[in-house]
Amino acid sequence: MPLHPDSLQFEFNSARASLHVDGLSVPDAHDVANSLTHGHGFPSMGIPAIAPVPASVSFDVQWSGEIDRATVVNEAQNFRGDFIKTGSTIKWSAIQNGFSFESEDPDPARSFGATIGREQNGVFFDQP
Amino acid sequence: MTHCTRRRRGGRSGRTRRQLRRPSDRAQFVGRSSIDPCSEMKEASMGLRFPRDTTLGRHISNHLREFHSHPAGRGRAGVSRRNFLTGAAGAAGLAFWLPEVAEARGQGEGKSVAPRPIPGGVSPLGIFIHHFPAQLTAAPLATLNEPSQITDFKGFVGLTRLRGAGTSPQYPGTLAYQSDMGFMKGQFIAEDGNLHQGVFGFI
Numbered sequence: 237m238p239l240h241p242d243s244l245q246f247e248f249n250s251a252r253a254s255l256h257v258d259g260l261s262v263p264d265a266h267d268v269a270n271s272l273t274h275g276h277g278f279p280s281m282g283i284p285a286i287a288p289v290p291a292s293v294s295f296d297v298q299w300s301g302e303i304d305r306a307t308v309v310n311e312a313q314n315f316r317g318d319f320i321k322t323g324s325t326i327k328w329s330a331i332q333n334g335f336s337f338e339s340e341d342p343d344p345a346r347s348f349g350a351t352i353g354r355e356q357n358g359v360f361f362d363q364p
Numbered sequence: 365m366t367h368c369t370r371r372r373r374g375g376r377s378g379r380t381r382r383q384l385r386r387p388s389d390r391a392q393f394v395g396r397s398s399i400d401p402c403s404e405m406k407e408a409s410m411g412l413r414f415p416r417d418t419t420l421g422r423h424i425s426n427h428l429r430e431f432h433s434h435p436a437g438r439g440r441a442g443v444s445r446r447n448f449l450t451g452a453a454g455a456a457g458l459a460f461w462l463p464e465v466a467e468a469r470g471q472g473e474g475k476s477v478a479p480r481p482i483p484g485g486v487s488p489l490g491i492f493i494h495h496f497p498a499q500l501t502a503a504p505l506a507t508l509n510e511p512s513q514i515t516d517f518k519g520f521v522g523l524t525r526l527r528g529a530g531t532s533p534q535y536p537g538t539l540a541y542q543s544d545m546g547f548m549k550g551q552f553i554a555e556d557g558n559l560h561q562g563v564f565g566f567i
Contacts, residue, residue: 237564237565237567238562238563238564239547239563239564239565240563241549241563243563243565244547244549244563246520246522246549248520253520253522253547255522255545255547255565257565260567262567268488268489269489272488272489272491272493273491278489281489293567295545295567297524297545299522299524303501304504304505305505306505306506308505308506308508310508310509310510313482313484313509313510314483314510314515315510315512317521319505319508319511321499321501321505324524324526325526326524326526326528326543326545328543329530334534335532335534336532336533336534337530337531337532337539338530338531338532339528339529339530339541340528340529340530340531340538343528346526346527346528347501347524347525347526348500348501348525348526348527349497349498349499349500349501349503349523349524349525350498350501350522350523350524350525351498351499351505351508351511351521351522351523351524352520352521352522353511353520353521353522354519354520354521355511355512355517355518355519355520355521356517356518356519357482357510357512357515357516357517357518358480358482358515358516358517358553359516359553360516360517360518360551363518
């Protein structure tokens with residue numbers, strides 16, 4: 237979804253990025269299955285249909301701590317770029333009618349995958 | 365690999381990058397009289413357009429026809445931009461909202477400034493979405509899947525997967541969560557065929 241340009245800070249050479257958003261209006265689909273099926277649930281898996289409800293989320297995601305970096309050219313998926321594997325953390329909260337949630341403090345140990353990069357794909361794949 | 369092979373077969377065999385950058389192939393600015401040559405990002409915001417009678421314009425047109433027309437039998441039929449936007453968000457249980465798209469359609473222009481989805485992706489619960497989850501920490505970067513959800517894109521990207529816990533005044537104890545978050549910042553060819561720039565979040 238489109239975000240305000242100030243919501244993202246990116247320093248490739250320092251292997252750091254942050255994404256910060258306050259009070260973003262989103263529909264809460266309740267679960268992944270209902271989000272994928274637009275509220276129709278997944279009866280064959282015993283997941284009932286649940287209509288989305290209005291909600292608001294705030295989050296602060298941080299990428300930092302270089303683990304590895306490489307130039308990747310993936311012709312099968314038609315993209316190329318320079319990428320850095322990093323650590324990451326998140327702190328987020330959500331509010332909706334009758335429910336609110338606040339995550340624990342940011343913990344790097346909770347990350348199990350994070351990558352930042354600068355890339356080009358599609359019609360830009362072959363551009364210098 | 366199929367993607368690239370087919371792309372190259374139908375592409376510009378025998379042409380060099382130097383030929384692609386002839387003056388006649390340069391993008392034309394529409395409705396503007398001055399250009400800041402020092403900033404690509406500024407150029408993108410000025411309504412950059414690639415006419416089809418230029419090499420780059422034909423290149424873009426061929427790419428769009430070859431990879432985004434979704435003819436029946438190719439396995440991606442029926443995946444519209446709307447499906448992409450709402451489907452991709454499904455990984456997080458949220459959905460997308462594009463005010464620019466609504467505004468453009470309200471003006472009757474027919475084509476929006478929304479970005480186009482990448483051709484590839486994964487199928488959680490058997491439902492295809494144009495998104496690859498962030499690569500696991502232990503996996504080598506050489507096996508990286510496309511981090512962007514936007515095709516015809518040039519810019520910065522980030523993805524991460526995290527697990528954790530939190531609290532709610534409405535529930536005792538802790539609640540667990542898993543997040544799949546990301547961003548894209550840069551230039552892209554939108555549905556309207558023009559070059560735009562923007563910041564997008566995958567939430």
